[in-house]
Amino acid sequence: MVKSGSKLIETMVFIEVLYYPTNLYKLLARSAKISWGLSPEVIRTIYVAVIEPTILYAASVWAAAASKITVQKQLNAIQRGFAQKICKGYRTISLNAALIIAGVLPLDLRVQEAAKFYEAKRGRPLEHLDGGDLADREIEEKECxxxxxxxxxxxxxxxxxxxxxxxxxxxxxxxxxxxxxxxxxxxxxxxxxxxxxxxxxxxxxxxxxxxxxxxxxxxxxxxxxxxxxxxxxxxxxxxxxxxxxxxxxxxxxxxxxxxxxxxxxxxxxxxxxxxxxxxxxxxxxxxxxxxxxxxxxxxxxxxxxxxxxxxxxxCPISFVKNKIRQSSIAQWDRRYQEGSTAETTKVFLPDAKIAYRFVRKARLTPTMVQVLTGHGGFADYLCRFKLRTEAGCFCDPDIKQDIWHIILDCPKFGKRRFELEMQINLQLKKENLSTILFDNSYRVPFTNFCTIVVKHIAALNK
Ligand SMILES: [Zn+2]
Missing domain, CATH: 3.30.420.10 (Ribonuclease H-like superfamily/Ribonuclease H)
Structure with a gap:
């Protein structure tokens, strides 16, 4: 009886918690289209300052429920929309890729973080952190x-x-x-x-x-x-x-x-x-x-x-917070690696931990997001989503015009590609792409190259 009662409270809190963000999201969706409307930074601010705190409210009460598939699906649906708008990716972008490129931690992990932090502050042993090394440590609490x-x-x-x-x-x-x-x-x-x-x-x-x-x-x-x-x-x-x-x-x-x-x-x-x-x-x-x-x-x-x-x-609170964050990023990385989606993104951003630090600083343009996700005006993508009948490239109809062909092989851009390779002194191939992206002096010329190439292709495919 008690158990079903607490389940009921858990569900009620959860419904309450999700109702508001979902509605807010619908309102936002109308004013945040890809090419106009709210800027990604504004959406990020709204997400971080309003949506997350609303959902994380009383997280410790329902944190256990956040690991259930149905709950996770609801959380994912809310988050995917925001992440897609923050990174200005195509609407077809996978959750896995959108979160990495937007630099937004999965919501269910944030829920667990909030719950763990709450418990740590209430004096629960920290055994789940740092491989158990902190099990008998006390948190430095503020005096009442x-x-x-x-x-x-x-x-x-x-x-x-x-x-x-x-x-x-x-x-x-x-x-x-x-x-x-x-x-x-x-x-x-x-x-x-x-x-x-x-x-x-x-x-x-x-x-x-x-x-x-x-x-x-x-x-x-x-x-x-x-x-x-x-x-x-x-x-x-x-x-x-x-x-x-x-x-x-x-x-x-x-x-x-x-x-x-x-x-x-x-x-x-x-x-x-x-x-x-x-x-x-x-x-x-x-x-x-x-x-x-x-x-x-x-x-x-x-x-x-x-x-x-x-x-x-x-133990300082900041240290505990940091440890909790590290452990959720590690969990996020496992999920990212094991997920069947975001194949293209993984080539550029192979590691969630590094990506998380990188994407906020890099300020990727919508065109670069098309490159990093493979979701853009490319024949292969358009064909997959039934917006075009042929997936082949102009240079050779038998060759799939996907992002790899465009930036790495298509002879149409041979000269530009050669000039870029000379400039950065590095060959454009899949293995080098993450290096090129992370290095500031490589990234700028690479971004310029991608922007010209992607825009050219999009114009031709119209
Ligand atoms: Zn081609």
Missing amino acids: FLKALHPASEEDIVFQCLENTDPQTLEEYHIVGNMIFTDGSKIEGKVGAALSRWLDGREVEHKKFKLEPYCSVFQAELYALWRAVEMATTHEVTNILSDSRSSLELLKNQREFHPLAVKIRKTLRNLRTQNKTVKLFWIRAHAGVAGNERADELAKEAALKMKVKSHYDR
């Missing part, structure tokens, strides 16, 4: 805002910007007594933090800390700051100098509940009640300030050489 002080009783945290630490500057900013320089470092995939305390122009004490490899530099910087404020509890006056402006800004912003920031603020508050003085400064990195250089060196040493249990091991 309820724990924060009432705004009226909060004191402002301020920091000043220092250009250097010569005697003149120190006098100008009334800097006397202890100076603690802090730094964090991520190097060769390892993370460390350090602080160096100076008095009267020389180092009197230093500390090094180790963080887990998945930690970010930002965490390392904040951790070093926290240890510096802790150290300040044993001194009357302390000046803390960090080169991480973002960490100091985070401290300043009382609405940010990063756990380390909350700890730092709390310690600073306690210090104030004990009438101890702590001043915070931002100092430009690598500007030749000895204390800062020293902290930097110590942090690097900590990262590379320390063999101790990590001082800080909370």
Whole structure:
């Protein structure tokens, strides 16, 4: 009984979730034709900002249903339309090809991502990520805002910007007594933090800390700051100098509940009640300030050489998000490779992972999308979709006029092809096409060649 009840809720949420995007899609379809109407970037924005979030709403409730064939079909139908419009491909384009060229992750995988992320944030073990290495790790969660002080009783945290630490500057900013320089470092995939305390122009004490490899530099910087404020509890006056402006800004912003920031603020508050003085400064990195250089060196040493249990091991949310994304791209790639469609696209974009990074930057033109999909005004394509009776080329009716013949073989474009090959110093053949596409200096002349050739063919086939 309970089971059927939860199934009902699952279905209801799902219907609700799909109703709105489907209608919006129909409206959009009318105003986003291939040759006019909304630009692909606008459609992408609508998709990313409206459609995806609507569908991903409460994804964790129905994520299990997203793997069912019927549900997947519905998700695919919505997504195919958007992906086709984002990449400006022909309407016959396969979902597999459209997603790759539009650089849009399959919706059912996005649903699973959203659900996984939600569960990770709620503290579910991360065993499904990174081959189980993160199974016993805890996510760095923001502190609950309820724990924060009432705004009226909060004191402002301020920091000043220092250009250097010569005697003149120190006098100008009334800097006397202890100076603690802090730094964090991520190097060769390892993370460390350090602080160096100076008095009267020389180092009197230093500390090094180790963080887990998945930690970010930002965490390392904040951790070093926290240890510096802790150290300040044993001194009357302390000046803390960090080169991480973002960490100091985070401290300043009382609405940010990063756990380390909350700890730092709390310690600073306690210090104030004990009438101890702590001043915070931002100092430009690598500007030749000895204390800062020293902290930097110590942090690097900590990262590379320390063999101790990590001082800080909370897994940053960004890392978890990244891992979840990597795993869904890998799943997407398997689906792309195994799919029976997108044969032409696979020649140009053999790998979903690389394609995903590439297509957004490359800004492929509609003509190039015709080339990459093989769906365009070519005799073979037109014949397949009953828009023409003969599939042969003008040069030889017995040779199929498909995209390969046009760009690689057709003698009609022999001269242009030869000139292109001379220019890029690479032979135009299937094995080289992905190299040509990914290389910026090859892609432009290749695109020019394709544009002329495809347009010429389309005009002849009219
Ligand atoms: Zn030909």
